[in-house]
Amino acid sequence: MANSEYKSRLDDTSKFAHKPLEETAEPIIIKAIGVGGGGNNAVDHMYETGIKNVSYVNINTDAQALRNSCVPQTLVIGNGLGAGNDPEVARQVAEEAEDKIRALFDDDTKMVFITAGMGGGTGTGAAPVIARIARELDLLTIGIVTIPFLFEGPKKIMKALGGADEMSKYVDALLVINNERLTDIYPDLDIINGFAKADDTLTTAARSISELITSVGHINVDFNDVNTTLRSGGSAIISTGFGEGQNRVANAIEDALKSPLLKNRDIMGSKKLLFNLYFSPEADEKFQMSEVDELTSFVTTLGGDVDVIWGLSFDNSLGNQVKITVLAAGFDVSLESEEDDLLQKRTRGLGQKRGGGRLPDPVRPARNSTSGYDEDRFKKEYGQKATDYKESKDRTRYIVLNPDQFDDDDVIDILEKYPTATRDKKIVERVRNAVGTMRHADSADGKPSDNNPRINFLG
Template sequence: MVEITNDESNYGAKIIVVGVGGAGNNVVNRMIEDGIQGVEYICVNTDSQQLKKCKCSTCIQIGEKLTKGRGAGGNPEVGRNSAEESRETLTEAIKEAEMVFVTCGMGGGTGTGAAPVIAQIAKEMNILTVAVVSKPFKHEGDVRMTQAMDGIATLKENVDTMIVIPNEKLREICDKKARFPEVLKMADSVLRQGVQGITDIINKMGDINLDFEDVCTVMRDKGIAHIGIGRATGDDSCMQAVQMAIASPLLETNIEGADNIILHFSGDLGFDDTINASNYVKEIVGADTNVIFGEVYDDSEPDTCSVTIIATGIKNSPDAAVVASPAQTIKPQAGLGFLNMGGTARKPQPAAPSAQPGAQTRPQPAYRPQAQTGKPAAPAQGQQNPMGYRSPKQNQTPDNGSSILIPEWISRQNNN
């Protein structure tokens, strides 16, 4: 058994992010590289060589007797048995936590098998337990996808809330000439963004503050969740950011039909703009949805707004309608050099729901910008969307130079 004592500290609720297996370990490393504060980190793996690459101060090698540090060989049963062998050590590592994130890539051996055991340990101690996991690419094969879906089903029974990110959807936003390591790094970044979106809400104090109990209300025993993050600069930045957060193409969920929502604004916020954006969300989810509102005012970036939406208790299907919103578009170029290029901002579009024939969906409210007086405002610029929002037109596979949205978290890859 390999364990290193953690000496990191945080303020408020004690939050631990547990990265399980190779993908989970990579998520933890990226969060540490990005300087995410207010959380503690644990890397868990059956592969001792992989743990040597981890940057956190607590690493746990599970299944030392079973695997001898050589990994699970893609077998979830080995991953599960390894976690059971090390159950006592895992329990000790997370017992003081108030919230535990379990993050991993599903389909392999360690993450698929061990993550449900770790989540079960946390849940049995009444720790708020949230899983942020990814499904494999289709080209990885039916066996791996079947293992992933079985693992997701098992994990769902042992967590309060789960966010599932299909890696296959990355193909819709990646340049066709992107190299494989670059795409894998993007997949890790999406998982990292899902975790960070929640931890930032808890750890950042605001004028209208959201605390840990608010998060518990929305996320305890709620099943599948949607998390969306949008960021925009310019006129109507609050509305643009909230529309981006609603409609991420990297998820198979949306907020329609949710029972509970956290709606968190941060940035240079106008009072009316924030209220209009909040009402827009309420029109989509309906009067029966519990919406918890938070705000952090920060004028360090003028006319810029960031929005995080967490929706739980979702009853609709992955194919239910989402809301159209503006997006930053650029022409695809060779390689990934185009990621740092500028783009053309587009004006907000009316809602354009799309659903399978016969599906029951609530009518989507159309966006109506406030009447302007005086000199007409310049077109909004600088829209960014870490979770990868694209408009319905962009949801089609890019072909022969069609426009493609490049999310902010992808554009940072060239700088890392």
């Protein structure tokens, strides 16, 4: 879209009365569904913020967990005793409850957010089933999932990534939040507020969409525009930012896109972009035509073939601030490491497209393994931290001593000579050989020698 078109459309806004945003009395078409413990927490957090024009459902295999939810509508799948941390169990009980899940959408829902923590049982196994059902009902389906902290280990991480991959088969757009980023971006926050930052991603996305499609704009953006942008979009960012002072539009865009929990997402290859700009006509600092250039600069960074939809709304509560809501879709779905070259990412391509059609017939989720270790994938998702983790794990060999070794000078000398942090596999073998020699010497001297290893290495 050319600069002149932006400016001409802004000129046209002079014919509108400068009135605040008006909320319509349209039916509630957005539904947020939390699946499993992590997903339930996120939806509870969203519900407590009081976002209007959204309905809420929590689904779990654990009936006790749902009794603690503040969301009015809940659904227990299975016998209510949990999934035992087994995604396959959760998948099966979700499929058995398919009629009940379909009934959740017997209302005006047109768009559904499905959120889950990946790596456990219920979220990993059941969320893809719920996403499939929503897609078969031709609902715009957005997945928001978290993957574990690094300390939770490669096995759980690979299970989580397998669940996210399965989820991506059935959603129109997927947002993946790496919990490890919490420790990087918010190291000084207490743990409760730290987790709330991850939950805010769902809250911000739903609030942004709700405002877009339920408020009257002056260059209007409606649900069909949202649907066009996100339908079969692959990966996506849905965010809102605020800006003030000099370059306030650029500042608002930066605020919307910085999304620290999604910061490795490179949207430079986006194929679809929707943004809505809000400002106050009553502000002391009037919105100037020259500020449109900041919008143009942003759009041109995305490449020449991006499809742009945009809107303009007045909001007198902003004062001298401006607000922008950004929906971008169709960029690289992988979480690249910080060291990746930007040019490589721009030219890598967008991966396989699913196509724009609905699933014509019920399709059962593929029963792929979610636990097989893939070192390259592990490093790709967690960057340098994954490399450091593996090197540390390779070095670390913890030792368990028998009681009679606590005051054994030979054993103590070995432990002091080879501290835990420096024990690689070769050193461990040397220590074991030394222990074997000591044990043999004990036997040769006529001293009793047990059949148990003198030193037991773990790790």
